[in-house]
Amino acid sequence: MTAKMDHTTPSKITKNVENTPTTIIVPALNCSMGNLSRRCLANSYSTKTFVRDKNISSTLLASCPDYFRWIHEDLWPWRRTGITREMVMRANRTANFRLVILDGKAYAQTYSKGFQSRDTFTLWGILQLLRRYPGKVPDLDLMFDCDDLPVIRKENFKGVKHSAPPTLFGYCKDDSTLNIVFPDWSFWGWPEINIKPWEALSKDLKAGNKRSSWTEREPNAYWKGNPYVAATRIDLLDCNVSDKLDWGARIYAQDWQKEEKEGFKQSDLASQCTHRDLMPLQHYWPIKDDDKCRSIKHAVDWGNSHREEAQAIGKTASSFVLNELKMDYVYDYMFHLLSEYSKLLKYKPTVPDKAVELCSEAMACRAQGLEKKFMTDTLVKGPSFSSPCTMPPPYGPASFHSVIEKKRNGIKQAEKWENESWQNQNKQV
Known part of the structure; x- marks a missing residue:
C-alpha cells in the first residue's frame, strides 16, 4: 500500500485564464534523498519554489457558503x-x-x-x-x-x-x-x-447513491458505528429490532478491531447507503434525546407515508454534503x-x-x-x-435570531407532528 514518491523533476501545470496561459512550476515530493528527505530544507515550498505569471489577472472570487x-x-x-x-x-x-x-x-x-x-x-x-x-x-x-x-x-x-x-x-x-x-x-x-480522504470518499458516496433508487432502499432508519463513546449512543442500542419490538431502526455496533482483521469488508461507507436515512425537515429529521426509540419509530413511519417529502430531505442533505463541503471550501x-x-x-x-x-x-x-x-x-x-x-x-x-428561530421552529414542528401521531394512535387503541 506504500506509494512511491521519488520524483526528482517538478511537474508543470498550465491553465488558460482569460485566453492567456499561466504556468506554475510545481515542486514534487522528493523522498529519494534518504534521511535528508525527512528534514525541511532551506528551499522549502513555502518560500521560493514556485513561479507564476504576475501579469495574469485573478479570476472572479466566489462567495463562501x-x-x-x-x-x-x-x-x-x-x-x-x-x-x-x-x-x-x-x-x-x-x-x-x-x-x-x-x-x-x-x-x-x-x-x-x-x-x-x-x-x-x-x-x-x-x-x-x-x-x-x-x-x-x-x-x-x-x-x-x-x-x-x-x-x-x-x-x-x-x-x-x-x-x-x-x-x-x-x-x-x-x-x-x-x-x-x-x-x-x-x-x-x-x-x-480505512476511511479514504474526502476527495475520494465523496466520489464513492456519490456513486453509491446511484446504485439503487430511493424507492428500492430499505424503509428503516439506519446507524452504524461505535456505540461506546457516548451515553447517547448506548441508548440507541435499545432501539434496535428484536423479537418483540421493531422501532423501524437498524443499529449496527461496529467492532473496529474485527473489521481491521477482515480487511474492512463491512466498513465501505459508499456501500451503506441502502437505507432511508431520515436526517431533517430540510437536511435531517430531529430525534428526541429523552425518547429515542418512539421518536425514531415516528420518523420512519412519517418518511414511509411521505415519500416525496422524505426523498427531498435526503436530496437536500446529499447536495449540501457533496457541493458545500468540497475540499476547496x-x-x-x-x-x-x-x-x-x-x-x-x-x-x-x-x-x-x-x-x-x-x-x-x-x-x-x-x-x-x-x-x-x-x-x-x-x-x-x-x-x-x-x-x-x-x-x-x-x-x-x-x-442570527432568524437562524436560531428557524432551527427551533423546525424541531418544534417535528415534535408537534410526533405528539399528534402518538395521540391519534392511542385514541384508536
Missing part, C-alpha cells in the same frame, strides 16, 4: 479583548500540540500524542493549506485539542469580572462551550479504520478561520524552543502503509489558481 459566518461567531468572545499570549498558553492544559506559523512556515510543539492519527492528519492538512495558498496564511500561534469533547465551558467566563477565555482549537463545540471549531482530520483520511474555511484568528493576536508569534519545523517531506517520507498513501493522495500539487472565496459578513442580531 453561508456557514462560513460561524467563523465570526466562534471568535466572538475575543472581539473586544483581542488574544494575548497568556490566553493562548492557558489552553495548553488539554492541548495535544501548539502550532506556530511564521513567514509561511509551520512549527509544532507536541504536548501529548493525539488519538490514532488525528494530530498527524490535522497538521498534514495545515501544511497542504500552506502549499495551496503560499505566502497568504498570516503569522499565528494556537493550541489544538484533538479529543472529541469540547472543554472550554462558557459558564466559567460570564460577566465582566471574569477574564477572557483561553483560545483552544478542536473539532467540536456546542452552545455551552467556547472551543474554536476546525475541520475534522479525516478530510485527509483516517487510515486506522474546506481549505478556504481553514484559511479564513486562521486569518481572522490571526487578526486578533496582540503579540508577534515566535517559534517555541521545543517546536520542530514541519513540511510535507518530513511527514510523508517517513510515513508507511495507508498513512503514506493518504498523504500522497492529498498532497496539494501547487498553488491555487484562484484566491480563497469571499467571506460573508457576520450575522447581525436580526439575521
Whole structure:
C-alpha cells in the first residue's frame, strides 16, 4: 500500500485564464534523498519554489457558503479583548500540540500524542493549506485539542469580572462551550479504520447513491458505528429490532478491531447507503434525546407515508454534503478561520524552543502503509489558481435570531407532528 514518491523533476501545470496561459512550476515530493528527505530544507515550498505569471489577472472570487459566518461567531468572545499570549498558553492544559506559523512556515510543539492519527492528519492538512495558498496564511500561534469533547465551558467566563477565555482549537463545540471549531482530520483520511480522504470518499458516496433508487432502499432508519463513546449512543442500542419490538431502526455496533482483521469488508461507507436515512425537515429529521426509540419509530413511519417529502430531505442533505463541503471550501474555511484568528493576536508569534519545523517531506517520507498513501493522495500539487472565496459578513442580531428561530421552529414542528401521531394512535387503541 506504500506509494512511491521519488520524483526528482517538478511537474508543470498550465491553465488558460482569460485566453492567456499561466504556468506554475510545481515542486514534487522528493523522498529519494534518504534521511535528508525527512528534514525541511532551506528551499522549502513555502518560500521560493514556485513561479507564476504576475501579469495574469485573478479570476472572479466566489462567495463562501453561508456557514462560513460561524467563523465570526466562534471568535466572538475575543472581539473586544483581542488574544494575548497568556490566553493562548492557558489552553495548553488539554492541548495535544501548539502550532506556530511564521513567514509561511509551520512549527509544532507536541504536548501529548493525539488519538490514532488525528494530530498527524490535522497538521498534514495545515501544511497542504500552506502549499495551496503560499505566502497568504498570516503569522499565528494556537493550541489544538484533538479529543472529541469540547472543554472550554462558557459558564466559567460570564460577566465582566471574569477574564477572557483561553483560545483552544478542536473539532467540536456546542452552545455551552467556547472551543474554536476546525475541520475534522479525516478530510485527509483516517487510515486506522480505512476511511479514504474526502476527495475520494465523496466520489464513492456519490456513486453509491446511484446504485439503487430511493424507492428500492430499505424503509428503516439506519446507524452504524461505535456505540461506546457516548451515553447517547448506548441508548440507541435499545432501539434496535428484536423479537418483540421493531422501532423501524437498524443499529449496527461496529467492532473496529474485527473489521481491521477482515480487511474492512463491512466498513465501505459508499456501500451503506441502502437505507432511508431520515436526517431533517430540510437536511435531517430531529430525534428526541429523552425518547429515542418512539421518536425514531415516528420518523420512519412519517418518511414511509411521505415519500416525496422524505426523498427531498435526503436530496437536500446529499447536495449540501457533496457541493458545500468540497475540499476547496474546506481549505478556504481553514484559511479564513486562521486569518481572522490571526487578526486578533496582540503579540508577534515566535517559534517555541521545543517546536520542530514541519513540511510535507518530513511527514510523508517517513510515513508507511495507508498513512503514506493518504498523504500522497492529498498532497496539494501547487498553488491555487484562484484566491480563497469571499467571506460573508457576520450575522447581525436580526439575521442570527432568524437562524436560531428557524432551527427551533423546525424541531418544534417535528415534535408537534410526533405528539399528534402518538395521540391519534392511542385514541384508536
